[in-house]
Amino acid sequence: MTARIVAVDPRWQHPFRLAFIRAYLPAGLELVLPESFAPEALLREVATASAIITSQAPVTAEMIAAAPNLRVIGKVGTGVDPIDVAAATAAGIPVAHSPGWVRAAPVAEHVLTLMLMLARRPWRWRDKEKPPLHLPLEGATIGIVGLGSIGRQVARRAAAFAMTVLAYTRTRGRFQPEGFDVEEVETLTALLPRVDYLVLTLPLTPQTHGLIGAQELARMRSSAFLINVSRGKHVVTEALVAALRAGQIAGAGLDVTDPEPLPADHPLWTLPQVVLSPHIAGQSESVQRESYRLLCDSIHRAVNGERVLSLVNPQVYQ
Numbered sequence: 001m002t003a004r005i006v007a008v009d010p011r012w013q014h015p016f017r018l019a020f021i022r023a024y025l026p027a028g029l030e031l032v033l034p035e036s037f038a039p040e041a042l043l044r045e046v047a048t049a050s051a052i053i054t055s056q057a058p059v060t061a062e063m064i065a066a067a068p069n070l071r072v073i074g075k076v077g078t079g080v081d082p083i084d085v086a087a088a089t090a091a092g093i094p095v096a097h098s099p100g101w102v103r104a105a106p107v108a109e110h111v112l113t114l115m116l117m118l119a120r121r122p123w124r125w126r127d128k129e130k131p132p133l134h135l136p137l138e139g140a141t142i143g144i145v146g147l148g149s150i151g152r153q154v155a156r157r158a159a160a161f162a163m164t165v166l167a168y169t170r171t172r173g174r175f176q177p178e179g180f181d182v183e184e185v186e187t188l189t190a191l192l193p194r195v196d197y198l199v200l201t202l203p204l205t206p207q208t209h210g211l212i213g214a215q216e217l218a219r220m221r222s223s224a225f226l227i228n229v230s231r232g233k234h235v236v237t238e239a240l241v242a243a244l245r246a247g248q249i250a251g252a253g254l255d256v257t258d259p260e261p262l263p264a265d266h267p268l269w270t271l272p273q274v275v276l277s278p279h280i281a282g283q284s285e286s287v288q289r290e291s292y293r294l295l296c297d298s299i300h301r302a303v304n305g306e307r308v309l310s311l312v313n314p315q316v317y318q
Contacts, residue, residue: 002028002029002030003028003029003030003050003051003071003299003303004030004032004048004049004050004051005025005029005030005031005032005049005050005051005052005053005299006032006034006042006045006046006049006051006052006053007031007032007033007034007053007054008034008037008042008045008046008052008053008054008057008059008063009037009053009054009055009056009057010037010057011055011056011057012033012053012055013033016288017055017076017292018031020288020289020291020292021053021292021295021296023289023292024292024293024295024296024297025296026296026300028303029051029296029299029300029303032045032049037057039062042063043062043063043066046063046066046067046070047066047067047068048069049067049069049070050069050070050071050072050299050302050303051070051071051072051073051074051299051302051303052067052070052072052073052074053073053074053075053076053295053299054073054074054075054082054083055075055076055077056082057082058082058083058084059073059082059083059084059088060084060087061084061086061087064084064087064088064091064093065087065091070091070093071093071094071302071303072093072094072095072096072298072299072302072303072308073088073093073094073095073096074095074096074097074295074298074299075095075096075097075098075295076097076098076291076292076295077097077098077103077282077291078097078098078099078100078102078103078203078282079097079203079204079230079231080095080097080312081203081204081205081231083095085312085313088313088316089313089315089316092316093316094298094302094308094311094312094313094316094317095311095312095313096294096295096298096299096302096308096309096310096311096312097310097312098290098291098294098295098310099149099294099310100148100149100150101149102282102287102290102291102294103150103281103282103287103291104149104150104152104153105153106281106282106283106284106287107150107153107154107201107229107281107282108150108153108154108156108157109157110229110255110277110280110281110282111154111157111199111201111227111229111253111281112154112157112158112161114227114229114253114254114255114275114277115137115142115197115225115227115253116137117253117275118135118225118250118251118252118253118273118275119135119136119137135196137158137161137162137163138161138162138163139162139163139164140163140164140196140197141163141164141165141166141194141195141196141197142154142155142158142163142164142165142166142195142196142197142199143166143167143168143185143191143192143194143195143197143198143199144158144165144166144167144168144199144201145167145168145169145188145191145198145199145200145201145202145211146167146168146169146200146201146202146203146230147167147169147171147182147184148201148202148203150201150229150230151167151169151199151201151202154199154201155167155180155182156180159180159181159182163197164183165180165181165182165183166182166183166184166185166191166194166195167182167183167184167185167191168184168185168186168187168188168191169184169202172184172186188211188216189216189219192216192219192220193219193220193221195220195221195224196221196223196224196225197224197225197227198212198220198224198225198226198227199227199228199229200212200226200227200228200229200230200234200235201229201230202230202234203230203231204230204231204233204234208231208234209233209234210233210234210235210236211234211235212226212234212235212236212239212240213235213236213239214236214239214242214243217239217240217243217248217249218243218248220248220249221249222247222248222249222250223250224249224250225249225250225251225252225253226240226249226251226252226253226254227252227253227254228252228253228254228255228256229255229256229281230256231256231258232254232256232257232258232259232260233258235258237257237258237259237268240252240268241267241268241271244271244273244274245271250273251273251274251275252273252274252275253274253275253277254268254274254275254276254277255276255277255278255279255280255281256279257276260279261278262276294309294310295310297309297310298310298311
């Protein structure tokens with residue numbers, strides 16, 4: 001019997017996604033793209049699904065309950081905030097994702113790209129005779145919030161630029177020295193006033209939602225920059241706009257925003273001290289191929305009764 005994989009996210013209609021998943025999809029697995037992505041239509045589709053896959057669209061408790069044959073939920077990407085993991089775990093359904101190490105290097109490179117763009121303050125040729133605004137990274141202090149796979153890669157690259165590396169992480173004390181110094185700061189409050197670049201590389205949880213708001217921005221130096229490559233909801237957007245307009249911080253480099261995508265009339269588009277990229281930090285052909293290979297491997301294992309490897313909720317096997 002063919003196992004049905006239902007894609008509940010319209011992003012899966014994009015040709016490059018279809019090409020990647022079909023390249024790695026084993027025989028006996030059927031990819032289903034619903035004609036409608038309305039909630040009631042998706043509930044009908046998942047009723048006979050062996051697997052549900054998503055990118056950013058939600059996988060709700062109601063959808064999980066409506067899928068009696070469900071064996072696995074898969075997501076391309078590291079963050080699983082669109083998925084009701086608690087409901088999946090309660091139902092004994094493994095949730096698979098792309099481990100952080102898959103995207104760590106390109107995301108870390110993107111962090112440095114945003115930092116360099118802000119530090120260099122790119123200008124047009126006709127502005128060449130104006131005083132340079134270059135702020136050297138050498139000797140500057142970076143504060144990394146989250147020392148997972150991505151945070152460690154950012155720390156390594158920042159150290160290569162002769163930056164002072166500080167970090168705040170909930171797993172304080174677990175960082176293993178890698179030939180350079182990282183000072184772990186006890187609290188976010190203590191970290192904020194010390195950094196020239198604040199970099200967010202942590203998952204979105206109820207505890208990290210709105211992590212950087214008006215009070216946190218007020219504690220940063222007026223010469224400091226905020227870099228966010230994790231989730232837009234880590235930052236209170238209205239507070240960030242107000243802080244930028246008031247000169248409380250010098251600028252921001254954002255690969256993720258809240259809302260996402262930004263409306264065409266959003267003020268972040270008009271602020272000259274903001275560099276925006278369209279949630280592409282972890283995207284490269286090699287990363288995409290590995291992410292889709294791992295996703296297909298997880299689905300194949302799950303529908304064959306084997307243990308899923310790239311797992312978010314290992315307790316389903318206990």
